[in-house]
Amino acid sequence: MTIKVLLVEDSPVAVTILKRMINSANDMSLVGTARTGVEALELIPKVKPDVICTDLMMPKMNGLELTRAIMASNPKPILVISACVQDEDKNNVFQLLDAGAVDVFPKPRTGNIEDYELITEKLLTKIRVLSGVKVFTKRSKNTSPILTNNGIPVKTNLENTNTTSSSFVKGIKVVAIASSTGGPQAFQEVLSQFPANFPVPILCVQHISSGFLDGFINWLKQYCNLPVVVARTGEIPQKSNIYFPPERQHLQLDAQGRFYCVEGVAVDGHCPSATVLFQNVARYYGSASLGVLMTGMGRDGALGLLTLKQKGAYTIAQDEATSVVFGMPQEAIRLGASKIVLPLPNIAGKIMELIS
Structure with a gap:
């Protein structure tokens, strides 16, 4: 089964390199690219990606706003590919995880193709993992996440998880x-x-x-x-x-x-x-x-x-x-x-x- 990937990235150089990396995998297909979150939201129902790879900093609608929109309506596994590890950006990156993105992957700060080539296999492995994960639908800040598998709610088995234990443990340090x-x-x-x-x-x-x-x-x-x-x-x-x-x-x-x-x-x-x-x-x-x-x-x-x-x-x-x-x-x-x-x-x- 071919993994369909949507890439959301406003840098033409990064798009070119990432596109080449993704298409180098026999089990993946880049089904679309978008420069902004707005473009990505329009593409998603058309190309039906299995995994969405997005940058954080983009015009019109950034990666955080995009993630919130996707997870509120049409949840998909999202991988954040970003070079934002500066102090002022770190919290923003993890806000994407809070919004429902699954994982974060570092983009080479140099932008050199050689540095991208060094991380190709790690990136492809991340995408393969995300293609099969469960994702969380986050409807609002006041609503608990609903666990889904490809959009289908998953029932959580709560048997034998009450707070009464027959084998009380003493002395945990x-x-x-x-x-x-x-x-x-x-x-x-x-x-x-x-x-x-x-x-x-x-x-x-x-x-x-x-x-x-x-x-x-x-x-x-x-x-x-x-x-x-x-x-x-x-x-x-x-x-x-x-x-x-x-x-x-x-x-x-x-x-x-x-x-x-x-x-x-x-x-x-x-x-x-x-x-x-x-x-x-x-x-x-x-x-x-x-x-x-x-x-x-x-x-x-x-x-x-x-x-x-x-x-x-x-x-x-x-x-x-x-x-x-x-x-x-x-x-x-x-x-x-x-x-x-x-x-x-x-x-x-x-x-x-x-x-x-």
Whole structure:
């Protein structure tokens, strides 16, 4: 099946290069290009794209306004391709994710064709992933998102997700959470529910393109009652803090429980790696830890979550119905690494129940 792609981009040079990149794939077809969001909205019902790739900064209607319009009426998987990683633009990029875009991909700042060629396969992989994801219809700011699959509402299975647990867990000293594709929105939903007096540190890994970490953290800060910070080597994790590793560094713990952040070999294709985080937490905190693996492509985190469970930790995997991409939690479930499988809206409540 050929993936139909619509490109929304006002730079003629970028259009030419991106068009060549997309058409180089045997399984993709560029079905249209638009210079503005207004043109894109006119094209969508005609070309019926499977994936929409859009820039942020455009005349007449920018990428944020376009995303809001699409997700309110005719939801499609949207990939933001942008060079906007400057301080003044970072929050705007993540507002697109808040509006319903699925992922962000960095456009080379130089604009040189050689730099575009270096990222061709990564871009094509992103588009392939997005072509099969679920998307969220966002009707208004006052309405909860409705999970859809190609426009068809998906029923979420809420069985066995009540807040009464027969196996109450005592003595949790740390929460570790990881995700990939769809993760920024998942983190926002989970972390924003925790109170300012959350009694333990929260250690997190999110697979994100280089240059976007600071924007992601600043965006999360707008929704969270807890401080969201970048972990620093030598620091001891403090309660009521949310930590992410520096870009391209694993989040690890030394023998004294202090952060040890370092660039290392990619594990399951990623640095930072969810499995590295989970295995470090398992080694230091053991059964006094709680691990959560959420939406994402691939298998990173599955083995790490299994290690946590084997150490006696309580482990949670996000369910298929609410995962944008079910790859990572699905692999964990297949390995028997999750004690419980929950829909995204129930994860924060379960965590609070377990550490109360």
